[in-house]
Amino acid sequence: MSDEAAVDRPATTGAGLGPQPVPHGLGTSLPSDDTGAKAEGTFPYAADLWAEGLLWAAVLRSPHPHARIVSIDTSHARAMPGVRMVVTHEDVPGSPLHGRGRADRPVFASEVVRHHGEPIAAVAADHPDTARMAAAAVIVEYEVLPPVTDPEQAFEAEPLHPDGNLIRHIPLRHGDPEAVGEIVVEGLYRVGRQDPAPIGAEAGLAVPRPDGGVELYLASTDPHGDRDTVAACLGLPADRVRIVVTGVPGATADREDQGFQLPLGLLALKTGRPVKLGASREESFLGHAHRHPTLLRYRHHADATGRLVKVEAQILLDAGAYADTSADALAAAVSFACGPYVVPNAFIEGWAVRTNNPPSGHVRGEGAMQVCAAHEAQLDKIARRLDLDPAEVRMRNVLATGDVLPTGQTVTCPAPVAELLAAVRDAPLPPLPKDLPEEEWMLPGGPEGAGDPGAVRRGVGYGVGMVHLLGAEGTDEVSTATVKVQGGVATVLCAAVETGQGFTTLARQIVQETLGVEEVRVAPVDTDQPPAGPGCRGRHTWVSAGAVERAAKMVRTQLLQPLAHKFGMSTELLQIADGKITSYDGVLSTTVAEELEGKELWATAQCRPHPTEPLDEAGQGDAFVGMAFCAIRAVVDVDIEIGAVRVVELSVAQDVGRVLNPAQLEARIEAGVTQGVGIALTENLRSPRGLVRHPDLTGYALPTTLDAPDIRIVKLVEERDVVAPFGAKAAGSVPVVASPAAVASAVRAATGRPVNRLPIRPQAAVVTAAR
DSSP: OOGGGOOOOOOSEETTTEEOOOOOSTTSOOOOTTHHHHHHTOSOBGGGOOOTTOEEEEEEEOSSSSEEEEEEEOHHHHTSTTEEEEEOGGGOOSOSEEOSSSSOEESSOSSEEOSTTOEEEEEEESSHHHHHHHHHHOEEEEEEOOOOOOTTGGGTSOOSSTTOSEEEEEEEEESOTTOOOSEEEEEEEEEOOOOOOOSSOOEEEEEEOTTSOEEEEEOOSSHHHHHHHHHHHHTOOGGGEEEEEOBOOOOSBOOSOHHHHHHHHHHHHHHTSOEEEEOOHHHHHHHSOBOOOEEEEEEEEEOTTSOEEEEEEEEEEEOTTSOTTHHHHHHHHHHTTTOSBOOSEEEEEEEEEOOSSOOBOOBTTTTHHHHHHHHHHHHHHHHHHHTOOHHHHHHTTBOOTTOBOTTSOBOOSOOOHHHHHHHHHHSOOOOOGGGSOGGGOOBTTBTTOOSOGGGEEEEEEEEEEEEEEEEETTOOOOEEEEEEEETTEEEEEEOOOOSSSOHHHHHHHHHHHHHOOSOEEEOOOBTTSOOOOOSOTTHIIIIIHHHHHHHHHHHHHHHHHHHHHHTTOOGGGEEEETTEEEETTSSOEEEHHHHHTTOEEEEEEEEOOOOOOOOOTTSOSOOEEEEEEEEEEEEEEEETTTTEEEEEEEEEEEEOSSOSOHHHHHHHHHHHHHHHHHHHHTOOOOOGGGOOOOOSTTTSOOOOTTTOOEEEEEEEEOOOOTTSGGGOOOOSSHHHHHHHHHHHHHHHHHHOOOOOEESOOGGGGOOGGGO
């Protein structure tokens, strides 16, 4: 991290000074209260849970991407010693279908399997090995069908689902279709399938209740949504299903596969005993949703100075077998297809289609990431045609507050895109290899890179991206929180799940600052609490933290009202700071602890942002509550003979609204950038003919420590969004969107090759003349 954006780290000890106070309140780097437990290995995850009389579950999954089920014979599995229950589609008591965006996915396949790894049956047994052997003993007779794996073929193929192959089509029309530019550039781009690859695979424990209901202990990121799905499929009222959220071992998407939770709950109800299921890494890859593979065709028109005149694009998302959140991802892709630039005329066609490929769904920056890779490549082409610096072409077109998006929505939030781009453009470049001692220079391919140093070329490129915050197109975003204070200790109750984004730390900071109470606890999450919604798109930084703030302010009023009444003044004339309550004139001075003694105060509040509207038949509408922006400059070294790429440095400038916790913010940005490097260079879950190839962490190449570049945060723009609580913007998604585009841009600069596919394959970075 650069000196310009250096933040103070929390200090708890000082040399010769003894223990130092831990910082608290907004704007400080308050550490997470579970850091020690996670480091020591004592933090409770779902995989660690146990219950008396526990049974173990296993799921039988389809080995085919597309097949008709002729018969299912469970008799051999049922006859095995130690097997307590085998369930199939015939045993589902409620709705046979489920799904996050649309209920179109069966709990168990009954007539047709539509993707590799689709659940067919589940088993509960006394021992995990017995459960796995029993699942393998279920005999399924298949009539294998030809899979549809090319999303372009889905338009003409026979319907793969009763709802058809087309999930959504969005035609966006903005401006004059006859407009043309003096410069026209075209491109065809492909983005591969990224897996969220959480550090811990799915696991859960289901416990039957005396009232005929069930409790599920899961690493859920949307407990109330999961509860409603489980209740519907198990034929139970929602109040007889309880989800208890255990520790979430990493989440950059909807990490919990609902198809994993449903067999677990069903087996517990059928056996009347607790049932535990821990997915293997292979099952995790096969079951949960991935980033949408995307095909993008672009045509940009610009005038002789490089200013954009018109953008035409076709965007095709591969949703896999089921709809999930593909309609939402498509809306983001189409709406942000032109990027954070002023485009007077835009004509975009977007489709999301079903195939027999693995399921796609919500992953950080869905839709926006794919189109960013394409629109940034197009701007590089314009710069090359006009012999302009790539940063200058972008600077001539950047979006600002008050400009209009191609959807017709006016950008009312802060949009300091020019400031961000200028910051990364003007940041000092890292030294060239010839200026470094030999032992400090890593060749592309690793410390012992196989290439010839004479074949290494350096490239500098840019990625400028945007994302929307919260849900879109009329989504009712709301969260509820309760703040209680008793005995000088504050407790926050909110069903916002801590997924690594830092919500629990932020909630503590809010209460500390508002009430002057140093000890703040955040209660564990379960569905007995009011809903807070899913943990994605920065929701909890906005709506859940906003609800905590409102509840804390209500408690503050309860605390101050007796004092204000006693001294004949309003509560607005009293302030709380450093654990003390003082009046504006200094007449009143007391401590928060004294005023709280013997009292129990509490309040519940909601936060609901202003409403949005769906895109109309021309792709027009005020669909988004807010937006965030990021600019990244990438510096890469490329061995142009073997195509190896090393990302030397990524310089980041980001629009954050307000820094609430400097250390957490830095970590979120660095994590997002690193995830983007994976998309750019290594991560692609391959599925030839619909069969997932190498569904493990050996075959799926995540970035390692050696792949992570130096990340310099050169600027954080704190221009507060007046409609957001605290004025802050979520920070985790937009670096993921911009960094792959920046890396690809830098490789183009180093090689002169078009680089139109992510991840970048070695052959795309080879310069033939160098051989």
